[in-house]
Amino acid sequence: MKSPLFGIKVMDFSHVMAGPFCTHTLHQLGAEIIKIEAPGKGDVMRHYDPREAFKAMAPPFIAVNTGKRSIAINLKHEKGIDIVKRLIADADVLVENFRPGVMQRLGLGYDDCKVLNDKLVYCSVSGFGQSGPLRDNPAYDHIVQAFSGVMSLTGEPGSPATKVGFPVLDTFAGYTAATAILAAILQRERFGEGQYIDIAMLDASLNLMISMVAPYLIAGDVPQKVGNRGFNNSPTSDTFPSADGEVSIGANTQVQFEALCRAIGREDMLENPLYASHEERLQNRQALRADIEANTRQKSAEEWEAIFNAVGVPSAAIRSIPEVAGLEHLQTRGLFRAQENTSGESKVTLGPGFNLKAMQHESVGPAPRLGEHSNEILLALNYSQQEIDALRAEGVVQ
Numbered sequence: 001m002k003s004p005l006f007g008i009k010v011m012d013f014s015h016v017m018a019g020p021f022c023t024h025t026l027h028q029l030g031a032e033i034i035k036i037e038a039p040g041k042g043d044v045m046r047h048y049d050p051r052e053a054f055k056a057m058a059p060p061f062i063a064v065n066t067g068k069r070s071i072a073i074n075l076k077h078e079k080g081i082d083i084v085k086r087l088i089a090d091a092d093v094l095v096e097n098f099r100p101g102v103m104q105r106l107g108l109g110y111d112d113c114k115v116l117n118d119k120l121v122y123c124s125v126s127g128f129g130q131s132g133p134l135r136d137n138p139a140y141d142h143i144v145q146a147f148s149g150v151m152s153l154t155g156e157p158g159s160p161a162t163k164v165g166f167p168v169l170d171t172f173a174g175y176t177a178a179t180a181i182l183a184a185i186l187q188r189e190r191f192g193e194g195q196y197i198d199i200a201m202l203d204a205s206l207n208l209m210i211s212m213v214a215p216y217l218i219a220g221d222v223p224q225k226v227g228n229r230g231f232n233n234s235p236t237s238d239t240f241p242s243a244d245g246e247v248s249i250g251a252n253t254q255v256q257f258e259a260l261c262r263a264i265g266r267e268d269m270l271e272n273p274l275y276a277s278h279e280e281r282l283q284n285r286q287a288l289r290a291d292i293e294a295n296t297r298q299k300s301a302e303e304w305e306a307i308f309n310a311v312g313v314p315s316a317a318i319r320s321i322p323e324v325a326g327l328e329h330l331q332t333r334g335l336f337r338a339q340e341n342t343s344g345e346s347k348v349t350l351g352p353g354f355n356l357k358a359m360q361h362e363s364v365g366p367a368p369r370l371g372e373h374s375n376e377i378l379l380a381l382n383y384s385q386q387e388i389d390a391l392r393a394e395g396v397v398q
Helices: 018-028 059-065 078-089 110-116 141-148 168-191 201-208 210-219 254-263 267-271 278-283 285-296 301-310 321-325 374-380 385-393
Strands: 009-012 032-037 069-072 093-096 121-126 195-200 237-241 246-250 315-317 336-340 346-350
Touching (some): 009 018, 018 032, 018 093, 018 121, 018 168, 032 078, 059 346, 110 121, 121 168, 141 168, 168 195, 195 201, 201 210, 237 285, 254 267, 254 301
Parallel strands (some): 009 032, 009 093, 121 195
Antiparallel strands (some): 237 246, 246 315, 336 346
């Protein structure tokens, strides 16, 4: 069976992370992605790594651009716009993440493109959306983390504002955009029309924090930093020191608390009136934590992980990315995919993070060099080689 988006053509005007992650997700579902870049340096994320081996193509760029095709077009040149319009006329989806208004000034806004192709699904991704008083504010992931409240909730109580340690809002905005595009494609297939999609990183961030935002909206509960404690704020749902690092424990219920006490050899804690119920444990959290720490320091984090999980107490050793990437468990999940690089070597990248049993799981092609596919894309648009050479000489394409 073919992949779900087999035959879907996507024009990708996006750069850096949010937009490219959206189109990367669509590509993993089988869509053909044509990445439109500016001549010269192209997507700025190509150059995020100063190491000589990655100067032309940084690892973060490779990660979200595998298997795409690149055409480098000067969008400030009339002939460049003509090329793009030919591509759009035959496309299913267009994704862009310029500042609001840029595509309109180029004559490539949704209304312009709808004239060329009324079945086009057109998705704009920006920091604050296409409307509202903040629409023109520039944005990066950490800026939206600050603005949205994410940084106010990250860290220990009383600590300075802290961002999540990776561009979580870029990635989640990309997922949100991909989900909206899938819905719009389905709607088009059922009812026959394309449409416009407005994705804001700020909007997506509040949805990502629904567990914090909704209680405020519904009950006026102002969320506070809780550090590493679990969502229910139980003092036994937290991170504790071990003999060689830290271990996260999720003893939320009374049954789990009792199992925790037995697992660490402290059955006496079950008779302590200070720990008799969730309320008492909250009131005496410091003493309770000290009792637990005295025992968790006796074994390694991975030993405790096995012990606690075996008795029904959710637990995990705190792992680094290299440690988790090397786990045998993930090797059985089909998460990793073989990926060729431009020199023909085989590397490893990530699959979509879910398994559709009827979807093909082929290796993915390399991330494209800047303008690598310009010639073949133009030939497919019925430009002659002589015309392509002239466009290159004029600086319209690279």
